Amino acid sequence: MTKKINQENNFYYMTCALIGLLVSSSLVEVMPSGILEYALEGVIGVTFLICILSLRFDHRWKRFMQVLALCWVIASVLRLVLGIQEIDLLVLLIMFAFFWGTFKSISRQILFTGSVDGNKVVGSVALFLLIGLMWTIAYLLIMEFAPNSFTGMGPLPWGENFSQMAYFSFVTLTTLGYGDISPISSFSQVVVYMEAIAGVFYMAIVVASLVSSNQGKKHG
Template sequence: MAIGKKLKNINEENNFFYLTLALIGLLIGGAFVQVVGEGAMEHLLQGFTILTFVVCMASLRFDKNWSRFLYTLLGTWVVVSVIKTVLGIKEMDVVMLALTFAFFFGTFKSIARQILFTGHVNTNKVIGSVALFLLLGLMWAIAYLILLEFSPNAFTGMEAISWGQNFSNAAYFSFVTLTTLGYGDISPLTPLAQVVVYLEAIVGVFYMAIVVSSLVSSNIEHQVNKNG
């Protein structure tokens, strides 16, 4: 009941705040599940993921172009998750990861359309730019997990185990790469993994320039229009 009331409080002035909190919660949850038993780990992470999906959809319901698509993805993800749990089909992991990537990509596209190079800049839009950054890191984390499904030796320092156990490691490596820190504890081995990694590093460098220029130009345009 309390969660339902919170979701109803989400509006176009604070939606990106709730969405960003949900994404941060997913990252923290991904790290937290590693301290619980292996049997409950994936179910707990799936719970965090579904909660994030619900908050994202509530935050983006104002974008009618993507809301139906996001609802469809969530429904399909739940069905695939149930099939995997009941029938024990391991190949469903790849499908679940692909659906999760599509969800993050759709969310990213919807937010970008609402905040980049459009309208005046407010706190909600600034927080939305943080959500975009988090989504970039999450999308690449999912890409690394998919890559590990097909190429178990693609990375050093990251074992080919279930995606639930590997999610936190993949997210850590993704954000380290996105911010070009490069600690070196996890590194790509195969040519395809190397390409995916340096593409993320390139996107990370250009993201800041694009977002800053977008917010500045939008604010200048708003001031010009306001002053006539």
């Protein structure tokens, strides 16, 4: 029997969905170009659905996310049917808004609130993944306007660059900086080092949150 999603396990589902998105985006690259777009957008759609189900306890957040998900589906279908590439910008903006809304909802539930448990620790991992995904979308948006903003990246549709940009985003977020993909425009360089700063501060905030919650539990 499938275990019901509740406030004790919801972040496990969320984190698995985000990891599944990242893994799947790398696997679909081996598919033919025409099928790749459908496969990746299908995976993204499933991820959106799991996010909505996992965080259904916040009703205002749920309504907002449902509207965003519906707009994303409509925009994706219009782009695929009509072949209007300019809709890519709208699709990416909706994805960014969705990930941002998810990040905001999770952070309210786990940072500096209540006692620490396994679900909250996994939720902090989901937050980290969402930061990397939001910057991934930001880089893809930059490439929509300036395709030559990064070395090692070709001017391809965003679906074909998604996996590579996700890789670059998380390498930057963890400050590894392999150098196989690099920003060359001034604006892209600013966005990249802002992500590196966000990654460092996020770790400090999570540690402070866990320590604060643990001390509160002891005093209680």
